[in-house]
Amino acid sequence: MCNANGLEQVRRPVRSQLKRSRILRMAFTDYTRPGDKEETFILRATKIGLVVTLYWFVSISMVFLNNDLLDNKDLDAPIFITFFQCVVSVGLCLLMNVLATFCPGYVDFPTLKFDLRVSREMLPLTIVFISMITFNNLCLKHVGVAFYTVGRSLSTVFNVVLSYTVLKQSTSLYAVLCCGVILGGFWLGVDQESVAGSLSWTGVIFGVVASLCVSLNAIYTKKVLPVVDGNIWKLSFYNNLNASILFIPLMVIFGELKSLFDFSRLTDLHFWGMMTLGGVFGFAIGYVTGLQIKFTSPLTHNVSGTAKSCAQTVLAVVYWASSKSGLWWTSNMMVLGGSCAYTWVKGREMKKVQVPVETQITNTEKTKDDPGV
Secondary structure, three states: OHHHHHHHHHHHHHHHHHHHHHHHHHHHOOOOOHHHHHHHHHHHHHHHHHHHHHHHHHHHHHHHHHHHHHOOOOOOOHHHHHHHHHHHHHHHHHHHHHHHHHOOOOOOOOOOOOOHHHHHHOHHHHHHHHHHHHHHHHHHHHHHHHHHHHHOOOHHHHHHHHHHHOOOOOOOHHHHHHHHHHHHHHHHHHHHHHHHOOOOHHHHHHHHHHHHHHHHHHHHHHHHHHHHOOOHHHHHHHHHHHHHHHHHHHHHHOOHHHHHHOOOOOOOHHHHHHHHHHHHHHHHHHHHHHHHHHHOOHHHHHHHHHHHHHHHHHHHHHHOOOOOOHHHHHHHHHHHHHHHHHHHHHHHHHHHHHHHHHHHHHHHHHHHHOOOO
16 A cells, blocks of 8 residues: 555656646747647738739839830930939949948848959949840830730740750750740740731840840859859949949940930939839849748749739730730730749759759768668
8 A cells, every 4th residue: 555655656746747848848849829820821921922912013013114214205215214223223232231331230231342353253244234134125115015025035945045055954855845835925926916017026126135135144143143252232233333334335326315415304303203213123123033032932933923924914905905816815825834834844853853962962961870881
């Protein structure tokens, strides 16, 4: 009897100790009730929704605003408009640098100190960057927002071509088939614009060159990123600064300074406000793009960009009350569908490449830790 009581007294402290340890474990680990998990998921989904909405708003607003500025009949100066937006971007970079210095806990931005060597090494990228944004704007000026997605749709095709010719990287059959769908959509779109009598071959050529420059810009960006310590904001600062300087002789050569001085609204605050807003959107698109990738993934970002282009096209057709044929819409769907499929295929291929590498690393670690080897 005495032994039984003794055993019972031993069990009670053990049980109470187990209860205490369980409570402590719950307190010090990330324990959440079912309701809390649901709230966390809702909060996460809300954040993603807000970030994607912000990306769509900034990107679509920038395209429509640039179209409005470039479509101005009184001012034929697309290079000046692009130059001014680069100047605004440089100014915003310097402003963010000052804010980060005085408010380090609230503003996260790299320290900017001009280095002539870095600026010189960035020149090849800047030349491609100038070509890209100039031909982008010229394409938008001549084809409008509705056809802009199709007119600038060959970036993916050029990515594949340049990857093979410059980087010596092969592309899978499925990715090539996706590019075939994009090319088919591009030619169908050109044909339908011609049938409608609204085709601008100048705009189409500008769009093709802009697509090539977008692909070259991606290659050169990867090449010069180490020069700016891999920081995208430093790259943006030097790129826009170099571009602002190089645009000045281009404006003189193409006679845009005369057009600017003859412009009747040169002292109009509304005009300069819209120009500045265009520069702010151009600066903001880099931030919201990085933000969307951070909260989702590169694959989701590309899918979101494709969906945004679709919404942008629909908005343009509705806003200008345009009448488009079924084949015209088919060309847009082919371009967007092919781009989305290409993104999905490349995402799957990257996962397949990564899995064996991870398995190999895991096996190596296991071998090192196994005392029996």
